[in-house]
Amino acid sequence: MPVGQVSEAGRDPVLHGRHQLSEMVASHVREAIMIGELRAPDYVRTEHLAAELGISATPVREALMILHSEGAVRWEPRRGFRVLPITAQDVADLFDVQAYIAGELAARAAGALDGAEIERLQQVQARLEAAARERDAEQVDRLNHEIHRTINRSSGSSRMASLLGLTVHYVPLGFFGAIEGWAEASAHEHSAVFDALRARDPAAARAAMAGHIRHIGRLL
Structure with missing residues (x-):
């Protein structure tokens, strides 16, 4: 054509x-x-x-x-x-925006995810932790993405999830596996998020997810 x-x-x-x-x-x-x-x-x-x-x-x-x-x-x-120069403040600002949006999506998911889906996420998390122990960065990245995508979609807020996707364009996802501490953070910091989702506690889910994202930004 x-x-x-x-x-x-x-x-x-x-x-x-x-x-x-x-x-x-x-x-x-x-x-x-x-x-x-x-x-x-x-x-x-x-x-x-x-x-x-x-x-x-x-x-x-x-x-x-x-x-x-x-x-x-x-x-x-x-x-x-x-x-053009990129500063530590630029990175912090980027992850602050992500933390706010991801935290809000997690808060909304706290009232939407049922027990069976949370249990499935726990199983994905177990595989993620095994991959982290084996230093399989590619597998950690894939499983981590599945967890966050499931939570974001469960929020029922597609517009806000799309805004989060725009900020992720600036994050070097393909290189996270090489950043010291990233796999461990993904393996261990989801527990508080899952606990809040299981308890249907939006405030706790928001705080746990936002804290996790900000920690990832500090590692980067």
């Missing part, structure tokens, strides 16, 4: 695919900045990044413009995209 021709669904599949690729590149660069692989005041060279990722320069430029609008990089005419 030629570029510009709209499919029966009303969407140009070529443009849609390119948009998805740009978002993936933007996520890659965000993570590289967050973990220090790209540092201020270095430049991100479009051609170099495109060659590294094995793609054309167009989605890379689009990704860098996304990051420019977010304040992660700055476009400088005739020079390119310069990485």
Whole structure:
């Protein structure tokens, strides 16, 4: 289908695919900045990044413009995209926002999750703790995601969960396994959340989840 021709669904599949690729590149660069692989005041060279990722320069430029609008990089005419500094306060602010939203979702889930689902989460948690003991970071990450996703969805607050998803874009999820203490935090800090959910105590669920998220931010 030629570029510009709209499919029966009303969407140009070529443009849609390119948009998805740009978002993936933007996520890659965000993570590289967050973990220090790209540092201020270095430049991100479009051609170099495109060659590294094995793609054309167009989605890379689009990704860098996304990051420019977010304040992660700055476009400088005739020079390119310069990485802007990220501070400990920036990271703390990011996780404070996540902690607030995730805490509120947990509070709402406290009145929605039934005993059978909480028991299932406990079983997932047991597998997570086993994976942490075996230092299987990929498995810990997958099981941790399942727990948080279940709680968030159970809140019945899809709009708020979507807002949480927007903040998670800035978090280097693929690198958490390499952060000292992260697997242990995921393995041990969920207990208070589960206790609050089982007791149907929204305030305790909010506090436990928010505390957990803030701790993860401090580790990062």
